[in-house]
Amino acid sequence: MIKAITGTKDILPPEMPKWKILESIVNDVFTGFNYKEIRTPIFEETSLFARGIGEETDIVGKEMYTFIDRSQTSLTLKPEMTASVVRAFNEHSLGKQQPLNKLFYISPMFRQERPQAGRQRQFHQFGGEAIGSASPLLDAELIIIAYDILKLLGLKDLTVKINSLGIPASRENYKKLLKDYLKDSKHLLSEDSRKRFDQNILRVFDSKVESDQEILKNSPLMIDYIDDESKNDFGVVKTILTNSKIPFEVDAKLVRGLDYYTKTTFEIVSGKVGSQSALCGGGRYDLLVEQLGGAPTPGVGFAAGMERILLACENENSLNLPKEEIDLYIIKLDKELSSKVFELSLSFRKNNLIVDFDYLDRSVKAQMREANKLNSRFVLFIGGDEYKSEKLNLKNMSTGEQQLIELNDYHRVIEIIKK
C-alpha cells in the first residue's frame, strides 16, 4: 500500500475544526491590525533561499527540498516564507505603491529533517511581515499579534523571549569579544560547539550541553555591546510590551538560526509541546530586501508553527470545539422515494440548511441511527400513509416531538428548523 511520505501528514475531517478555528483567529487578528494576506508559490528558484536565508544556515545546508526540473533549473520547496515575501515585494515593487506594506500569510513549508513531536517535513506556518519601516513600534506590534493569537486559542503556558542582535557592525565587534572569551576554553566545548565556534560563534549559545552552558555563564552578553540605535529601539519595544501587559523576558542568549536578522529578535515558547518548544520566532531584517536586489528597505516579521500550536492546544485542552451537527436528515419510509428525497434535499440546501439523507437504501432504523450519529437537529419522514394523504412528518430530535406538514409546504419545514 502506498503511504504518505515520511514526515508528511494527512489532515482528516475530524481534525479539521481546530484548523478552521486557528485559521480564522489568525485571519481576524491580522485583519484587525490591517495586515493584508499574501500567497506565494510553493516553490522558488533555489538561489532565493540560498541568498536570503544564508548559505551557512542548517536550513540551506542540509534541510531544503531541492530538485532539478525538466529545464534544468534548480527549484526548492519553500522552507520558510520571508524570503518569498521579500521576493514578491521586490518583484512587484510593492514599496513604490506604498511606503509600508503589512502582510500576513498561512502556508505549508518544507524541510527535510528527521520528524519528531512538533516537527514534520511538510508543516504549516502563519506569519506576518511589515516591510518599509524601521520603527520599533512594528517589532512590538508583531509580538503582540503573535501573543494575541496564542492567547485567543486559550494557551497559558507561554513565555515571550526577546533579544537584540544589534546592527552588523556591533555584532561583529561582539563576536570578537566572544571569541576572545571562549578561545582558551575552546578545547573544553562539545564537538558541535567547537564547530559553531568556527562557523557561527553566536550559535554556541544554542547548545543544550550543560558543560557548554557552564563555560558560557560569565561570557560577555551581546545585549551589552549593541549599538545605541539598537539599544534605543530595544528599549521602546520593552516599554510597549510592558504597557501592553505582555509578560516577556530578555534572553541575551537568544540567537536565531537565520542569517538575515538584525536588531530585535523574539521567540514565544510553550512548555506543552515536547522538546520542540518554539511556537513562534521572528525578528527584524533591515538588510534583507536590499540583499535580494531591492531598494534598501527595513523590515520585521515572524513565523509560527501551526502543528506545534495545535499540539499545545491539545495538551492544554484549551480549545472548546463546537459540536458538529446538521440541520436535517431526510428519511424515506419507502425505497421508491429516493428521487423525491433528493429533490427535497436540494430545496432545503438552497435555503442554507445542512441536509443529508440515506443513499444506501437502508432500513428506517438504520436511517434513524445515522441521523442520530450526525447530530441532526430534525428528521423529516417521507412515505407511508402520510405520503398518501400528502403529508410529511417532521421530528425534532432533541424533544422527540413530531408534526405533520403539507407535502408541498416545505417552506413551513424551513421555518420551523430555522426558528
Added chain:
RNA sequence: GUGGGCAUAGCUCAGUUGGUUAGAGUAUCAGGUUGUGGCCCUGAGGGUCGUGGGUUCAAAUCCCACUGCCCACCCCA
C-alpha cells in the same frame, strides 16, 4: 546524519515458559416484529500477527536483515 523504543482487526490493545480454527473493547453492518434515534441486548463481516529469511515436529511468540512509525540529539516553527 546519530541514538533509543515500538510494529497483532479501521482504532486502542491482550496474547502467559514457542503448542488446536489468533482474542477483547471500540468502530462498521444487520437484527431485537410490520414505519422512528440515543441506553441496552443478539449476531455478522473484518487480520498473509510490518516484510523477507532462519531455528524447530511446531513461530504472533526465538534469531538475523530490511522497512515503517514514535521519541530524542543536531537545528528550527
